[in-house]
Amino acid sequence: MAHFDLLTRPWLPVVTSQGPAWMSLREALQRAHETQLAAPGPEHAALLRLLLALYAAAARPADQEQWDAAWRAPALDTDGIGAYLDAHADRFDLFSSDRPFWQSAHVTEATQDVRGLDVAAWSSGAPQFAQHLLREPAPVDAADAAVGLVMLQAWHPGGIRTGHPADPATRAGKVYGSKPGPLSTMTHLRITGACLKDELLLNCPPGTRAAGDAPVWERDSATAPMHKREAAGPLDWWTWPTRRVRLFADDAGRVSGIALHDGDRPDSPDQSAARFDPGAALTGRGTRLAVADGAGHLLPWAPATLLDTSADTGTCAVLAHVTAAAERGTLPPDLRVEAAVLRAEHTTGHRAALSGIIHLHAPLGPAGTLADPDRRARLVEAARLPWRMQREITHTAADTLGLLAKAVQSRADLSLAPHLTAGWEEFTSDPDDEADSWWKCLALAARQVAGAKGTGSRALSGARMYVAALGALESPAPTTAEDLPV
Known part of the structure; x- marks a missing residue:
């Protein structure tokens, strides 16, 4: 045998x-x-x-x-x-x-x-x-x-x-x-x-x-x-x-x-999974954290929103554990903390067949940033900005183009995400010194999305999207669990 x-x-x-x-x-x-x-x-x-x-x-x-x-x-x-x-x-x-x-x-x-x-x-x-x-x-x-x-x-x-x-x-x-x-x-x-x-x-x-x-x-x-x-x-x-x-x-x-x-x-x-798996990444509603938008673009800043422990904005026991180790000084302050995030997608609601497994590389910044509550809060705020800007772009596009919000969410040309990946990587390498570069990257991404809308009424729609996105960037409204996709 x-x-x-x-x-x-x-x-x-x-x-x-x-x-x-x-x-x-x-x-x-x-x-x-x-x-x-x-x-x-x-x-x-x-x-x-x-x-x-x-x-x-x-x-x-x-x-x-x-x-x-x-x-x-x-x-x-x-x-x-x-x-x-x-x-x-x-x-x-x-x-x-x-x-x-x-x-x-x-x-x-x-x-x-x-x-x-x-x-x-x-x-x-x-x-x-x-x-x-x-x-x-x-x-x-x-x-x-x-x-x-x-x-x-x-x-x-x-x-x-x-x-x-x-x-x-x-x-x-x-x-x-x-x-x-x-x-x-x-x-x-x-x-x-x-x-x-x-x-x-x-x-x-x-x-x-x-x-x-x-x-x-x-x-x-x-x-x-x-x-x-x-x-x-x-x-x-x-x-x-x-x-x-x-x-x-x-x-x-x-x-x-x-x-x-x-x-x-x-x-x-x-x-x-929510009860027993320390790697389960959950939104404030207890649902699976989204790692891609409706058009399939990856969202490497999404896991950083789970670093907020002050409200019901999501949880992950592994992140809480690593943050606590950083706060105790066990992890070296210059240690780059990075996450690999995976999410299975299925062909039906019964989850009877896989349509793919999304794999996301998500940098979270140095352990020294995670160790300091104020610096960590600024990192979380930076991670929420793309959600807020995308929300404004989606709502404005739906109003001005006469589309359903769900249809807007699946349009690749209205997605900020593909314009931000490199910027997030650069920002998290040094969140203290690269905050301005992240803000500029967000503003440029909004311009690129809005500027691709052609002429006439579509150009006017693009201009309105740009103004709305900048408004979210300059005076962000509070983010709740309902703002984050699942």
Whole structure:
């Protein structure tokens, strides 16, 4: 029988001072101070959640004092982590007969080929846009299948799934109403780090394990039928068994087929994410933070609005944790704090198929700025200005062009965002000295949008948009949760 031990076999894509490499889970944590994850955005987020769960289960700092000591230490607590991995070493075999990692041993027959592990296959009309799915699939190396498994449990959309024969919810071979995976249900924010050690600590606020909270490898292998239950804490949610999966290996140890059924089903994945995931980025209304406007342009200033803790303008536990570490002086004042933000988009309201995963790079400024409440407030104010100006442009365009506001929001030529990305990057490099340049960038963006409206009545409309946008820039009205898009 095939075996693939995730603790000892290399499968995680990383980069070290010697270049790209692959590491086991154990080696990645032992060498976290000299290693970086080297995966694309959606894959990076999914793998980091697994590593966060491992680190937190083994050695999560219980309070701020312990966290500060861990941050200043040259490496992670490798003794504690090693002892934990040794205690659970039999739970990380990808092909174990009785405890296959993040799978169900009670699922014994393949339902589809390995294309089910491909993110492209989870989209509506996938073969049309990913023609490699039309080719006869070849067996997948165990290392690649392991990454695909982690991605599937994190990102898989909801909808209709093949029902397991033992599942009483199965109707005509199907189960209905399956929930999307944790990352597929929220806007996810992580703070980037110079190495894996830093990234784990920056995205793991201190705390203690709640009663009943346990990662998937500390639990019994899930039974085949779908199970309705609620998450018990972040360890549970970081390793949530979204699907009942089983990987089937050929004689060479490659995955040649998979079983895929509905898994554990919370009542509301959105509420579970808001409650248990420190990376959940939420608006003041409790909805997913928008990272792109109606025309699809990215909004790199959006996460900075969550730094305001004085009102119901949004929350993110990771940002609150990093801000607190900056205020304590644990983070160096000149440390550039940057976020990677991801948000899954779906083809329908049922979130049954992915239409894409938006990946946003969002600089937040130096830790010294975050540490000072007054400077942080000025940063938040600067991040709100594009919303206010865009709101005025949208309302004015709707009035003067006779359009619905929703139609205006989807027009690329009326969007400030594509004119501001470079300006935000420059401003956040030094918010104290670059405030004037950000103001000028905003004014120029308003002129560029307004000046593209042609002649006659359209030129008059452009002039009115420009005046309205400058009015918001010079005398901004208060921003409420209703002003921020979702």
